[in-house]
Amino acid sequence: MKQVESIASLRELIGKEKRDGKRISFVPTMGALHDGHRSCINIADKHGDVLVASIYLNPTQFGDGEDLSRYPADLSRDLDLCRSWGCDVVFTPTSEAMYPVPQTTWIEVGEIALPLCGRSRPGHFRGVATVVAKLFNAVEPDVAVFGQKDAQQALVIRAMVRQLDFPVELRLSPIVREEDGLAISSRNAYLSAEERVQAVGLSRGLEAGIESMRAAGSTAESVCDAARARIRREGIERIEYVELLDAASLRELPAIAGKIILAAAVHVGSTRLIDNRVVVVGEGGALEPALLF
Numbered sequence: 371m372k373q374v375e376s377i378a379s380l381r382e383l384i385g386k387e388k389r390d391g392k393r394i395s396f397v398p399t400m401g402a403l404h405d406g407h408r409s410c411i412n413i414a415d416k417h418g419d420v421l422v423a424s425i426y427l428n429p430t431q432f433g434d435g436e437d438l439s440r441y442p443a444d445l446s447r448d449l450d451l452c453r454s455w456g457c458d459v460v461f462t463p464t465s466e467a468m469y470p471v472p473q474t475t476w477i478e479v480g481e482i483a484l485p486l487c488g489r490s491r492p493g494h495f496r497g498v499a500t501v502v503a504k505l506f507n508a509v510e511p512d513v514a515v516f517g518q519k520d521a522q523q524a525l526v527i528r529a530m531v532r533q534l535d536f537p538v539e540l541r542l543s544p545i546v547r548e549e550d551g552l553a554i555s556s557r558n559a560y561l562s563a564e565e566r567v568q569a570v571g572l573s574r575g576l577e578a579g580i581e582s583m584r585a586a587g588s589t590a591e592s593v594c595d596a597a598r599a600r601i602r603r604e605g606i607e608r609i610e611y612v613e614l615l616d617a618a619s620l621r622e623l624p625a626i627a628g629k630i631i632l633a634a635a636v637h638v639g640s641t642r643l644i645d646n647r648v649v650v651v652g653e654g655g656a657l658e659p660a661l662l663f
């Protein structure tokens with residue numbers, strides 16, 4: 371496995387592989403790696419010849435007062451994991467390499483970035499889209515894998531790829547969960563033992579919301595109410611949002627049908643957690659878990 375820190379040496383390395391006809395697969399990460407990242411990396415491995423991961427804690431997607439300075443990074447541990455997961459190249463740029471001059475060029479994807487996390491994290495998806503565009507330009511991947519855990523992020527990247535003609539095929543990993551259902555996240559490391567017990571209430575709440583869709587006459591509002599009630603019952607007091615939306619557009623649903631996403635963000639102590647469930651509502655109300663795309 372090669373670790374590369376500069377865009378120039380990355381381009382040289384990848385250019386050679388591309389000239390040899392190799393297909394480049396790519397997983398961008400912010401480090402503090404876990405089994406969710408491993409799942410993305412495994413999928414990327416299946417769809418390319420040269421497996422590239424990046425580890426870069428991107429400051430432009432963090433707002434003031436967010437957790438940039440306490441993010442649980444550990445580069446040597448992450449590099450060991452990348453090696454054991456079969457990565458061929460790990461790109462670990464410094465901020466000087468990623469942002470050599472103050473960034474004044476931004477990618478704003480518009481509508482899809484506005485609801486859900488876009489409301490409480492202004493500028494977040496602009497930072498995400500911009501850094502992913504920069505990483506795509508540096509890596510020039512044929513395929514890139516993202517996690518459904520960050521569903522809105524995946525939709526933002528898809529909009530960017532489509533509208534700016536990036537020649538990159540996007541693939542998704544399903545959400546990897548702890549045994550009790552909590553979606554795995556680097557931020558779970560912030561939780562105290564007591565908060566960890568409460569945190570599972572988020573996935574249980576979403577499950578309760580989805581289950582409530584089976585009841586006759588359920589509406590987006592009743593589904594969200596059922597999810598909220600369960601989340602509260604599990605001891606989580608601060609709910610930022612619970613919303614049931616169309617899974618492609620993140621627009622409000624005229625009726626519970628098609629592919630839909632129940633997404634939520636909560637705060638457990640000082641930790642903000644997000645999770646979602648995507649299902650296809652079939653004929654007769656059958657519910658099939660699904661990938662966003």
Ligand code: AMP
Nearest residue numbers: 399400406516517519520544545546554
């Ligand atoms: P991050 O390091 O948080 O930027 O995440 C890097 C990639 O891993 C993103 O595409 C995430 O959506 C994905 N990811 C994070 N957690 C999970 C999880 N629990 N299951 C699947 N993918 C995940």
